[in-house]
Amino acid sequence: MMRRGDQLFLGFLFCLFLSLAFAEGGKIRHYRWEVKYEYKSPDCYKKLVIAINSRTPGPTIEAEQYDTVVVELKNGLLTENVAIHWHGIQQIGTLWCDGTEGVTQCPILPGDTFVYKFVVDRPGTYLYHAHYGMQREAGLYGLIRVALPPGVSEPFQYNYDRSIILNDWYHKSTYEQATGLSSLDFSWVGEPQSLLIHGKGSFNCFTPGIQSGLCNATKLECPPYVLTVVPGKTYRLRIASLTALSLPLGHNMTVVETDGHYVEPFVVKNLFIYPGETYSVLITTDQDPSRNYWAVTNVVSRNSTTPNGLAIFNYFPNHPGRSPPTVPPVAPVWNDVDSRLAQSLAIRARQGYIHHPPQLVASLSRHRNLSPSVRVARKLCVYVVLYLVARLARLGSSVVIVTVLVVRNMR
Structure with missing residues (x-):
């Protein structure tokens, strides 16, 4: 049975993950x-x-x-x-x-x-x-x-x-x-x-x-x-x-x-x-x-x-x-x-200013519309999750597996 404190901690971690993984660049x-x-x-x-x-x-x-x-x-x-x-x-x-x-x-x-x-x-x-x-x-x-x-x-x-x-x-x-x-x-x-x-x-x-x-x-x-x-x-x-x-x-x-x-x-x-x-x-x-x-x-x-x-x-x-x-x-x-x-x-494309198609459309589509400036936030989120894996381990092996899968998809 998961303790109340561990439930709150998991909720906090989940919110942190969302705020970093789905952070958007610009205004x-x-x-x-x-x-x-x-x-x-x-x-x-x-x-x-x-x-x-x-x-x-x-x-x-x-x-x-x-x-x-x-x-x-x-x-x-x-x-x-x-x-x-x-x-x-x-x-x-x-x-x-x-x-x-x-x-x-x-x-x-x-x-x-x-x-x-x-x-x-x-x-x-x-x-x-x-x-x-x-x-x-x-x-x-x-x-x-x-x-x-x-x-x-x-x-x-x-x-x-x-x-x-x-x-x-x-x-x-x-x-x-x-x-x-x-x-x-x-x-x-x-x-x-x-x-x-x-x-x-x-x-x-x-x-x-x-x-x-x-x-x-x-x-x-x-x-x-x-x-x-x-x-x-x-x-x-x-x-x-x-x-x-x-x-x-x-x-x-x-x-x-x-x-x-x-x-x-x-x-x-x-x-x-x-x-x-x-x-x-x-x-x-x-x-x-x-x-x-x-x-x-x-x-x-x-x-x-x-x-x-x-x-x-x-x-x-x-x-x-x-x-x-x-x-x-x-x-x-x-x-x-x-x-x-x-x-x-x-009408000819201006050399040096050609927009190339996105290379990782499948990956980007899982995380909404991410600009290049978001890569730093995503990496930070990866490091935070890895850092907390040890603490999650005591909550059960299934939580660790889910966390590793999340990290894998974020990279």
């Missing part, structure tokens, strides 16, 4: 989110959207390499499940947090809360989005920005860091879209009504057939997205997209990162970007500082009737609401395959 980045349906007018047209803490796009996750991100997600939708996928995050050892409902996790039921917890082990630009039904089309998405740890430099220089996320926008509900797509005759709702740049677009409220009161061009949400810049500086612009678009900014763009990987720099005047992709481009604000400039998005790969998305590249101290005096830059035509192919062929 803890804690977010509390609630998902709800809300009425918003991102392109002047009022409709139900799915917002995170009343925001769409949702909050940007900011972290450093090897930080642990914790997201407490409450499902405030009354009749729908929800799940969020963290696009581009490897989820080594935390596959249950990948957010693919029905594959790696059960959906979050209405009123329930699920805690996502994972390590961001690679620097770069990523995004998150809904992975239940067509909720992504209702506005449930956002950005993830992972910086290098302090003291570690990137292979390029810039003065400021900005980010935008792009998507198309339908006025019909996700239920109408899903019903048509799942029907026997495969009915598509047609072209999107708007293209949003960081959650803002512009729909023509005078379009025939628009119900009175649903579209109001005077709403505060209606003005285009404004990206304010200081003349003579270099900006890192992180760009993520949920659809296939082209993006001319009226400035040269030097591509330095794609999908969380550094690439050999190359210059483009127009950036092609497809669903789920992310880029970092360097832009030098070397144009006439007395005016503002247009940023444009338009649909690629099909001859769409959707009007271009517009944003303002605001040169400080010009007023952000001041319209640029020239027409927006023109993107390549929708079926210009050669330009798209040229951009794809220009």
Whole structure:
């Protein structure tokens, strides 16, 4: 019969083992989110959207390499499940947090809360989005920005860091879209009504057939997205997209990162970007500082009737609401395959900055998402357990065997 003191000692040892074996490197980045349906007018047209803490796009996750991100997600939708996928995050050892409902996790039921917890082990630009039904089309998405740890430099220089996320926008509900797509005759709702740049677009409220009161061009949400810049500086612009678009900014763009990987720099005047992709481009604000400039998005790969998305590249101290005096830059035509192919062929991994696949995935998966800094803690835990084996021996041979097996698995 094990004595009370020995039971307490074993409990203490077990807690010590857990605290050391599962220690995580970096900081803890804690977010509390609630998902709800809300009425918003991102392109002047009022409709139900799915917002995170009343925001769409949702909050940007900011972290450093090897930080642990914790997201407490409450499902405030009354009749729908929800799940969020963290696009581009490897989820080594935390596959249950990948957010693919029905594959790696059960959906979050209405009123329930699920805690996502994972390590961001690679620097770069990523995004998150809904992975239940067509909720992504209702506005449930956002950005993830992972910086290098302090003291570690990137292979390029810039003065400021900005980010935008792009998507198309339908006025019909996700239920109408899903019903048509799942029907026997495969009915598509047609072209999107708007293209949003960081959650803002512009729909023509005078379009025939628009119900009175649903579209109001005077709403505060209606003005285009404004990206304010200081003349003579270099900006890192992180760009993520949920659809296939082209993006001319009226400035040269030097591509330095794609999908969380550094690439050999190359210059483009127009950036092609497809669903789920992310880029970092360097832009030098070397144009006439007395005016503002247009940023444009338009649909690629099909001859769409959707009007271009517009944003303002605001040169400080010009007023952000001041319209640029020239027409927006023109993107390549929708079926210009050669330009798209040229951009794809220009993407090459940057030498010296290639991320290799993890070598010990099976081992790491037993201990969650461990960064290299955790190796010291694991070794310390091994030594502590070995040191205490002698004391455990008097509690019985079975305890010693279990301890040795634990040590073996930790090495």
